[in-house]
Amino acid sequence: MKDREFEDLVSAHYENLYRFAFSLCRSESEAADLTQQTFLRWAQRGFQLRDRSKAKTWLFTTLYREFLGGQRRTTRFPHIEMDDAGAELPYLEPETVNAMDGQSVMEALNGLDETYRAPLMLFYLKEHSYTEIASILDIPIGTVMSRLSRGKDQLRKKILDSQTRGTSPSKFQPPENVITFPATNERRKAANE
Amino acid sequence: MKGGKPPMNNQEAKLILCACRSDGQEQHEPSVREALDCAESDPVLAAWLAREQTLDAALCAKLSEIPVPASLKSEILAGARVIKPTFVWTDARTLLGAAAAVALAAVMVWSKDAPAGAGSLPVFAQASPSGVSSAVASLASFRNDMAGSFAQMQSVGFTPDLRTSNVDAVEDFLTQRVSRTIEVGEIVDNLGDARLFGCRMAEWRGQKVSMLCLNSGTEEAHLFVVHQSALTDVEDVKPKMIENCSGYPAAAWRDGDKAYVLVGHRPETDLTKFF
Structure with missing residues (x-):
């Protein structure tokens, strides 16, 4: 692949890939590492993809798999089944969201289980249809729909709760078994110091 | 109501509309169209959809504000720049194939020019791994090659060419490309509780291969179908015996005029769910 083509690909997708990675890892440095790792995979293998129109889906799929691979190497996040018994969706005014900053919305999203975070983030990035989300996450379309529906419900509850308390959603505290990419993280920290 | 699906209720419509983007890109899909029709005829649902889309737009805008590290790009x-492309097996196989073709051509030229009585050429009983020859191929090699192809597809992110559970749509899609009738419904019915969710085309030694994407409960697998004429051996492969091929569970069998290979979507897929 020509350098120019690669650079165009990076320019077109690195920001939303990073945002998706951030929603998965909940850590800036890990999200940056995961994004970089995804493009390195492309540099190594992506040229095999004949249909270049599928590059975007390939990148998001690869990033998600890299994330899951990292999870397998460490301890899995506990999977928390959300209670979907609540029939009534809480009503959240768009103005409430408009009054928040992006970081606060992200913190609310980060409070959800990864089962819901991943499809919601892909949905809100506005890059993918639900069929593409199903392909990236490797789950049936019906599951994407139900996760989006429940995830939106949970996200609203988080935002409303934070508004009721008069605070922004609590800062996410990563669990003890959060994924880390020690080698690159340490390099990054060293560079910052 | 005479046959067919029952009309969509509000809950179903909400579930579908909840997953749609407000830019209307999915509106051509029948289920989305039906859900939108429900919203048009139901003011309560229409109001819900309008609120939902406004809120989605607000959340999209906020999440796009998340800053990206300036140095990331x-x-x-x-x-x-310091990564070199990996020399992958497909490239190696292509080169091997080209080399085999050149060698074969050289032997043929030599035999044409050789004096009578120089002896007959040996018969190439097995196709070369490059797929240059399609003369003879066993069911086992079909199984191994398809599992290898699938592993390759997975390495770059597998997606079906057509993602739908509509049997007729898949049948039309494949029949047009294979130029043979593929009885998709009948094939799927013979695979336990398997349900179709898409299809793709593949090639094997110059033959078009139909690939049906299936799930059964939580398991997913892909069925490669080729016409029996592509296989000229009579090798006895125990029906539906599961082997590990290229890291994936795979089973091969014959039925009627077709040969089949079922490959698990993941190394840990339980293929018995499809039998």
Whole structure:
């Protein structure tokens, strides 16, 4: 692949890939590492993809798999089944969201289980249809729909709760078994110091 | 109501509309169209959809504000410069194939020019691994090659060419490309509780191969179908015996005028769910 083509690909997708990675890892440095790792995979293998129109889906799929691979190497996040018994969706005014900053919305999203975070983030990035989300996450379309529906419900509850308390959603505290990419993280920290 | 699906209720419509983007890109899909029709005829649902889309737009805008590290792009580009593309097996096989073709051509030229009585050429009983020859191929090699192809598809992110559970749509899609009738419904019915969710085309030694994407409960697998004429051996492969091929569970069998290979979507897929 020509350098120019690669650079165009990076320019077109690195920001939303990073945002998706951030929603998965909940850590800036890990999200940056995961994004970089995804493009390195492309540099190594992506040229095999004949249909270049599928590059975007390939990148998001690869990033998600890299994330899951990292999870397998460490301890899995506990999977928390959300209670979907609540029939009534809480009503959240768009103005409430408009009054928040992006970081606060992200913190609310980060409070959800990864089962819901991943499809919601892909949905809100506005890059993918639900069929593409199903392909990236490797789950049936019906599951994407139900996760989006429940995830939106949970996200609203988080935002409303934070508004009721008069605070922004609590800062996410990563669990003890959060994924880390020690080698690159340490390099990054060293560079910052 | 005479046959067919029952009309969509509000809950179903909400579930579908909840997953749609407000830019209307999915509106051509029948289920989305039906859900939108429900919203048009139901003011309560229409009001819900309008609120939902406004809120979605607000959340999209906020999440796009998440800052990206300023140095990330240059780090990615610098990192990629020191990576060299891996020499992958497909390339190696292509080169081997080309080399085999050249060798074969040389032997044929030699035999044409050789004096009578120089002896007959040996018969190439097995197709070369490159797929240059399609003369003879066993069911086992079909199984191994398809599992290898699937592993390759997975390595770049597998997606079906057509993602639908509509049997007729898949049948039309494949029949047009294979130029033979593929009885998709009948094939799927013979695979336990399997349900179709898409299809793709593949090639094997110059033959078009139909690939049906299936799930059964939580398990997913892909069925490669080729016409029996592509296989000229009579090798006895125990029906539906599951082997590990290229890291994936795979089973091969014959039925009627077709040969089949079922490959698990993941190394740990339980193929018995499809039998």
